Amino acid sequence: MEKEIFALVGFWEIILSIFMQWQAYTISNIKTFSVQSWILGIFLLWAGVFHGFTALIILALLTIITRAIAMPLYLGNTIRKQIYRARENKHRISTGLSILISLLLAVFGYLVYYLILAGYGQSLVSIPITLMLQGAFLIVSRSNAYSQLIGYLVMENSMFLLSFLFSELPFIVEAGIILDVLGVVVVAGLLMRVRDEDIEKEEELLG
Amino acid sequence: MLNLFFLSILQLLYVFALAPLAVGILHVFDERLSSRRGPSIFQEYYNLFKFFRKQSIYPKTASGFFSYVPYITFGMYLFLTLVLPIITAFPLLFGPVVDFVGGGLVFGAASTFLKLASLDSRNSYSILGASRASSIGIFTEPIILLIFIMFGVISGTNNPYVINNILQTSTSWFFSLVHLFVGVAFFLVLIIETGQLPIESHTPNEFGSIDSLMSLEYSGRELALLKLGSYIKSFLLMNVFLNVFTLPFFVPMKFNILAIVLYMFINFLKIILLLAIFAIINNIVSKYRLFKIFDYILIAFSFALMAMVVFYVVNGG
Numbered sequence A: 001m002e003k004e005i006f007a008l009v010g011f012w013e014i015i016l017s018i019f020m021q022w023q024a025y026t027i028s029n030i031k032t033f034s035v036q037s038w039i040l041g042i043f044l045l046w047a048g049v050f051h052g053f054t055a056l057i058i059l060a061l062l063t064i065i066t067r068a069i070a071m072p073l074y075l076g077n078t079i080r081k082q083i084y085r086a087r088e089n090k091h092r093i094s095t096g097l098s099i100l101i102s103l104l105l106a107v108f109g110y111l112v113y114y115l116i117l118a119g120y121g122q123s124l125v126s127i128p129i130t131l132m133l134q135g136a137f138l139i140v141s142r143s144n145a146y147s148q149l150i151g152y153l154v155m156e157n158s159m160f161l162l163s164f165l166f167s168e169l170p171f172i173v174e175a176g177i178i179l180d181v182l183g184v185v186v187v188a189g190l191l192m193r194v195r196d197e198d199i200e201k202e203e204e205l206l207g
Numbered sequence B: 001m002l003n004l005f006f007l008s009i010l011q012l013l014y015v016f017a018l019a020p021l022a023v024g025i026l027h028v029f030d031e032r033l034s035s036r037r038g039p040s041i042f043q044e045y046y047n048l049f050k051f052f053r054k055q056s057i058y059p060k061t062a063s064g065f066f067s068y069v070p071y072i073t074f075g076m077y078l079f080l081t082l083v084l085p086i087i088t089a090f091p092l093l094f095g096p097v098v099d100f101v102g103g104g105l106v107f108g109a110a111s112t113f114l115k116l117a118s119l120d121s122r123n124s125y126s127i128l129g130a131s132r133a134s135s136i137g138i139f140t141e142p143i144i145l146l147i148f149i150m151f152g153v154i155s156g157t158n159n160p161y162v163i164n165n166i167l168q169t170s171t172s173w174f175f176s177l178v179h180l181f182v183g184v185a186f187f188l189v190l191i192i193e194t195g196q197l198p199i200e201s202h203t204p205n206e207f208g209s210i211d212s213l214m215s216l217e218y219s220g221r222e223l224a225l226l227k228l229g230s231y232i233k234s235f236l237l238m239n240v241f242l243n244v245f246t247l248p249f250f251v252p253m254k255f256n257i258l259a260i261v262l263y264m265f266i267n268f269l270k271i272i273l274l275l276a277i278f279a280i281i282n283n284i285v286s287k288y289r290l291f292k293i294f295d296y297i298l299i300a301f302s303f304a305l306m307a308m309v310v311f312y313v314v315n316g317g
Helices: A002-023 A026-051 A054-081 A097-122 A122-141 A145-165 A171-194 B001-033 B043-055 B066-081 B102-121 B122-156 B160-169 B178-193 B220-244 B257-284 B292-315
Strands: none
Touching: A002 A026, A002 A097, A002 A145, A002 B160, A002 B178, A002 B292, A026 A054, A026 A145, A026 B292, A054 A145, A054 A171, A097 A122, A097 B043, A097 B292, A122 A145, A122 B292, A145 A171, A171 B160, B001 B043, B001 B066, B001 B220, B001 B257, B043 B220, B066 B102, B066 B160, B102 B122, B122 B160, B122 B178, B160 B220, B178 B220, B178 B292
């Protein structure tokens, strides 16, 4: 039962991240990320209630509050002040090609599991691997700093899913990760606002 | 044997009579949702009667082939009506003739004939429509094939009746992720095939129309047959979607005339539900630009391919 629900959640996360490749508007990417986090949070909440783990329930609530509500609101507010970043006018890779590459990454994720991790016996591991590759690809394929940030958050969601699959991490570590990500988002948002003026010189956060 | 023959005739009449009504109901839903009164739900019948009474005119440049195509395609759609599961979940008299791939082949042959005829008419708008329809068809065909392959994996066969029986009896397959993803992929393809809004808008200008351009040079009885044929095609595809893939419930598995007659009503209720969903979609999305359609097709393809990955991850791993 739990295996099936994990697969359901994982694959919808993958589908939503493929959907992100389709979007030209950053605000819809942020909303899609919010939906992803809602799905993850509700799944954690269900697992916590089902197994009676209080720590998992608190973690689920933290996930929903920070990732599904606070971060999208903060990013949405920031983007409203930088209206020229709301739409990505130059895709590095065309939309169709990037969807195809995402699909190939899904197949590649399964192959990685099959060739390297099959000895551990958990075929569901391929789902977080795929999601992580999708997030990384979102970072590589976009030149908009907000989309790149969303890609990073998708990767972070995938780590969360992966950690759920193995024996549970201590609560403090998981909660720490959530706060960490919140910090990253706030810093990134500030950074984007600071670099607002010289957008033409150094275009985006390209390292 | 005689029973099956009788049921085949009943199925033919059912589809023949209700296909235009379904289109009429869709138009009324569309108009009501945008706060207008809309035409009567029987308007499509009036249109068909009008076209049947009118005189047929052919372009001077067209060959004889142009005038035969409506009859050929109409015959093909009637043949498909006899072989698909619509009011029963057991094969009727012609049921064993083709499987899914064969049915898809007949659908494809009918649309190929239409494209050839529109090229033959030498109207540049018809040729535009044929080129649009074939460039979209090239990309939707692999998705449909992938969907059939995944249902073949679920059921071990290529037979729509067997797939219906398996999904009706096995809850584990019905609630599986593979089935869910294939269902979503088929729904996205169904929108393309029935010409609903994100893909095609049925307005008189040539920017958005695809299928309606191809029948531009037809008139009179041929136009009526083409229109009725396209209604039957949509009706059949919606029935395949509902009876085989998504809601395979209540379809009678054994011969029982009362259950079959009752199911005819239930089936039409299912169709009305699907039409309401189409009407809602038609009212909340606008038409995509022609080049954006291929991104939409890729999303449909990604659902179908995901179904395959899911099968390996969850069941085969």
